[in-house]
């Protein structure tokens with residue numbers, strides 16, 4: 001049984017004092033383990049003393065569950081065995097059980113130590129017994145109340161723990177827009193600490209992302225765009241007015257892509273593009289997918305090297321085995337070896353005592369994708385070469401060799417041949433990797449793919465951001481075609497995502513939805529002549545092509561050029577446009 005009285009021990013003193021005031025005798029409360037948990041007068045300084053050895057009256061109450069009223073202590077049979085009997089000065093004692101949940105959890109005991117006290121009690125015996133019984137009931141309700149409170153606190157504590165483990169932010173806010181509570185995720189995202197202010201502003205942006213509302217949160221002079229749901233929880237009080245549950249847009253997007261399997265189940269049809277280059281690429285993947293030979297994929301950043309590596313795996317007969325990707329540039333040199341090779345139990349100080357399986361071993365039966373291989377330190381290049389040659393590994397701190405069945409696909413955006421000349425990449429490893437070379441051309445060399453890819457990404461982000469893209473204004477293509485796309489397909493994807501974000505309800509993607517860098521690029525495309533008039537004419541022409549010849553279009557052009565509409569008309573006339 002729990003120490004029920006310990007929860008309310010501070011209050012018990014008021015109980016015993018109140019009873020003592022009324023009855024004019026000393027009062028104590030004994031718990032079911034015979035500890036004195038409260039007392040007045042003589043017992044005031046003997047709290048927490050255990051009285052089991054001489055608590056004969058208390059024992060009887062616990063045994064029978066009935067009140068004990070002893071008017072003749074020492075002579076009463078109950079006192080026969082008490083070793084304090086000889087020194088006992090008590091003239092009367094009343095012991096009343098305190099119940100809880102059909103059990104007796106303690107007693108309230110009143111003791112008279114002289115004739116006057118006894119007389120006073122005896123004269124009012126019936127009334128006082130009822131009074132003490134009522135006090136015992138009151139104590140019972142207090143214990144129940146306290147236990148309920150504790151139960152609720154435990155549940156709240158549990159909920160708090162759960163909230164802190166969530167991968168979503170949860171913030172409760174009062175009616176004055178102050179944060180009342182924020183879980184760990186919210187604290188991390190919004191950088192809330194004990195010193196920052198509590199004021200927060202949360203406004204809907206009007207955008208929807210995967211059917212969730214987008215919000216602009218302003219907190220501590222920073223702005224955050226998040227996605228989530230807001231609940232009104234005002235039950236009349238001021239303390240908590242609303243709860244917002246949110247996640248970052250990026251996380252939500254990643255979860256969506258994860259769920260839709262768009263990262264993992266990359267098959268040939270997920271490689272978008274209808275240029276002859278892409279068609280040839282797909283043909284090659286098909287041919288070499290099930291070969292055991294090592295593949296080296298080269299191409300600028302964002303051209304789709306990882307996508308191709310995944311497609312190679314998924315089209316191969318290893319597709320139901322793991323595809324393990326290691327980004328050699330993202331792992332610090334000092335950790336790369338243990339990440340790749342793993343280590344045995346107690347291999348080095350600080351290592352996980354259970355040992356660790358390395359990425360190479362994890363890929364057993366499947367494909368090991370070594371991304372950014374050009375960033376692998378020289379000493380590791382030697383070790384990887386051995387893995388390719390021997391098809392086996394030895395864990396750090398181990399001597400046992402383990403044979404593995406892995407296919408290695410590596411990728412880089414670096415010029416490895418040049419690195420060999422500079423002695424920063426091993427020639428022997430290069431030739432081992434480059435058995436099947438796959439080079440992916442940059443987007444600017446296969447502009448035919450821009451349209452298909454852009455439409456593909458508009459559709460993808462249309463679903464994510466819950467926006468319908470039904471029309472695409474023709475004029476945007478020339479901007480997309482003239483841009484150089486240094487970030488390749490990744491950059492094109494970002495532009496598509498930006499455009500869908502910028503889209504309002506009219507469902508038409510047009511030039512104004514493109515990011516500035518694309519528009520500026522087109523502007524600089526205008527051939528600069530030494531004749532200023534020519535430049536001006538070309539610029540006006542260019543903008544009129546973009547915004548159209550309507551009055552509205554001309555207004556936009558004037559706005560863009562920073563001139564009045566009258567000046568624009570004058571110039572159109574002057575240049576005979």
Ligand SMILES: Nc1ncnc2c1ncn2[C@@H]1O[C@H](COP(=O)(O)OP(=O)(O)OP(=O)(O)O)[C@@H](O)[C@H]1O
Pocket residue numbers: 270271272273299300301302303304305306307308371413489490493
């Ligand atoms: N042909 C394609 N069809 C559809 N999506 C593509 C295509 N090529 C690339 N992508 C997408 O472009 C993005 C970048 O591709 P990926 O990460 O494979 O490029 P990478 O060359 O490995 O880049 P990095 O060198 O920076 O690692 C990914 O989101 C990928 O899905």
